[in-house]
Amino acid sequence: MKTILSLIHDDEGQEARYQAALDVARGVGGHLACLDLTIVPEYVGDYSVPMTAGGLLLAEDTAVEAAHASRMRSRIEREDVPFDWTSTTGFLSQTLEARAGLIDLIVVSTDHTGAFFAHMTHVIGDLFVHTGKPVLAVPPANCGFTAQGRAVVAWDGSQDAEAALCSALPLLRIAKSVTLFHADTGAMTTDVDEAARYLSRHGIKSTVKNEPIGLERVSEALVREVASEGYDFVVMGGFGHTRTIEAIFGGATRTMLLKCDVPMLLVHRR
Structure with a gap:
């Protein structure tokens, strides 16, 4: 990067x-x-x-x-x-x-x-x-990017999430802390613990946070997590197609773009 x-x-x-x-x-x-x-x-x-x-x-x-x-x-x-x-x-x-x-x-x-x-x-x-x-x-109201702050990685085990994690390595290496946040819907493909092991091999210590969400939308759980824990930036996969944007977690990217108050590193694997 x-x-x-x-x-x-x-x-x-x-x-x-x-x-x-x-x-x-x-x-x-x-x-x-x-x-x-x-x-x-x-x-x-x-x-x-x-x-x-x-x-x-x-x-x-x-x-x-x-x-x-x-x-x-x-x-x-x-x-x-x-x-x-x-x-x-x-x-x-x-x-x-x-x-x-x-x-x-x-x-x-x-x-x-x-x-x-x-x-x-x-x-x-x-x-x-x-x-x-x-x-x-x-976000326009943001005061910059706290590169050495607290990072949260939104993890659903998808290829987009994997691509986002790999792309974010230069920033995660200098972050104060890294949390892998998994809103558990039972549909994960690549296990969140495997993502933690991947980061560890790059010398990055991370904390895994599994959040059972029940009937709550995953996007709502993610917005709440970012706001309540005071993270400085978000890393997440995103899915796009011409003239529209959809998302991992059934709409989470779109919701985060509307509601998140901190910078978001978004990646889509083509």
Whole structure:
């Protein structure tokens, strides 16, 4: 996990996204690949929108983004993290996907209010499908990424959970503590204790927490666990397909994107 793609865009999630990307880069000794993106609205090119109106709005966004990019670049030049900078204009999903080839981690925002981008969960789902890269989803109100904090791994024994665990190793090595949380539905394929042994072989001590959930949805148990135990970040598998996002645990990824207050490292095995 050395090359970290950080989206630079003037929106309410920018500061949290920026700080999280910096914190991860510092924690793993990584490099920031800054993507300064003027986002083309989905309705530009829609025949129901006059071309002059769409063009004027895009021109206005371009001017705003140029000023924002200048401020952000000045800030990152004063940081102790190596970086490169690319400025472009395009659709959000497609541009992130095109830039993700030689990237180890993509940092984006969650946005259940729609204030930044009305279908951010769709964007994350598209990134799962088309890139297969780990995605760090950061809530806009978050203060950064506590790399040396307390981590929880949502475990259901699926291939996505396995992929998430493997991808998260650089972060789990420096975490203060690691908990493997298994909401027991009786449907697990790879045993949670095997996941703990895997971490141990990488020099990572973990605690296994089995939670019988009865009639409760697993997503609800996971949200409650994260909130009550004060974890600093979550690692979990995610399942996506074009223009939608589904999840491990029957909807847990979607629920976490809506309700979780800490950063989430999400991985889908293509």
